[in-house]
Amino acid sequence: MTSQPDRPDRDVTVIPVTGGSPYEVRVGRGLVAEIGAALPPAAAKVLVIHAPPLAEQAEALRERLSGRVEVLLAEVPDAEGAKRVEVAAFCWQIMGQTDFTRTDAVIGLGGGATTDLAGFVAATWLRGVAVIQVPTTVLGMVDAAVGGKTGINTAEGKNLVGAFWAPHAVIVDLDLLDGLPQNELLAGMAEVVKCGFIADERILELLEADVRVATDRTSDVFRELVERSIRVKATVVSDDFTEQGQREILNYGHTLGHAIEHAERYRWRHGAAIAIGMVFAAELSHLAGSLASEQVDRTRHILASLTLPTSYPLGRWKTLLATMQRDKKARAGMLRFIVLDGVGRPRVLNGTDESMLFAAYQEVGS
Incomplete structure (x- = not known):
């Protein structure tokens, strides 16, 4: 996720999600530059939840947003290992210790498991703060990041604990697939x-x-x-x-x-x-x-x-x-x-x- 200037000629497809909590899914390339504009206007802090392979991209995002908000990073386990109550509690702890308020926001940067977790953390903190989903896998882009289903797993089954919580925005930047292994893309x-x-x-x-x-x-x-x-x-x-x-x-x-x-x-x-x-x-x-x-x-x-x-x-x-x-x-x-x-x-x-x-x-x- 290299820093690049805004490109006014960007080819962006906007897909609206309507209903009680409407939002947009923006699809294109180079859209990481739009994340700052997608934040709620009153947000002063942002928690970026990401898996270890995306540490460099998360740091780049922090640098990009640093002039706009205070950015906190929460590195969580990769894949389904992230979707555990202990991991959610780790994120809640960061939010509590930094006085994370209802006007602040969460960013889910990663695949489907990361966006599921990020949405659940956002839905449950102070009974709901904004979440912006930035999927980095095909699964996340076409499914997990869109729709507002959030959740974690238990020993008894998958996604048995969760909440419906619509994202504030979904940014589908196809450039983020550049480092994705082909077997992950095919899955x-x-x-x-x-x-x-x-x-x-x-x-x-x-x-x-x-x-x-x-x-x-x-x-x-x-x-x-x-x-x-x-x-x-x-x-x-x-x-x-x-x-x-x-x-x-x-x-x-x-x-x-x-x-x-x-x-x-x-x-x-x-x-x-x-x-x-x-x-x-x-x-x-x-x-x-x-x-x-x-x-x-x-x-x-x-x-x-x-x-x-x-x-x-x-x-x-x-x-x-x-x-x-x-x-x-x-x-x-x-x-x-x-x-x-x-x-x-x-x-x-x-x-x-x-x-x-x-x-x-x-x-x-x-």
């Missing part, structure tokens, strides 16, 4: 694929046309995929911020995917687990009689083209089932899955017989 594409299947088939067509171009972070096609995915999420959360209805469709592939993450003690990349979850959801849709086998095959083909996994050990089913029964989307002990009645036609499947779930998993099991 993040799982959420892009999800958006294609639940809402925007053009996403799938672009991936099928040329996956190398689609995953080239410098290409126009890649930017289009990022923007299309953000628009899908922005549209859904604008209508249903607190997941009372339509927002559940964003969980396509996530019920089993989160169970796999828990089984792997969060050592797997989120996108890898969600990829398997989407194959399971496609198979379940097919068994429910609502999705053609060709679309199940299409799911596998697209994910495999991104080098994402599509199977998981068959013998892990009972463990996964037990975790899914504690999933936050369950109602009165009844599992709920998002299935497809076709591409772009998601719906909730309630109370599925366990034998059907196992039959679907057998198609995923290896």
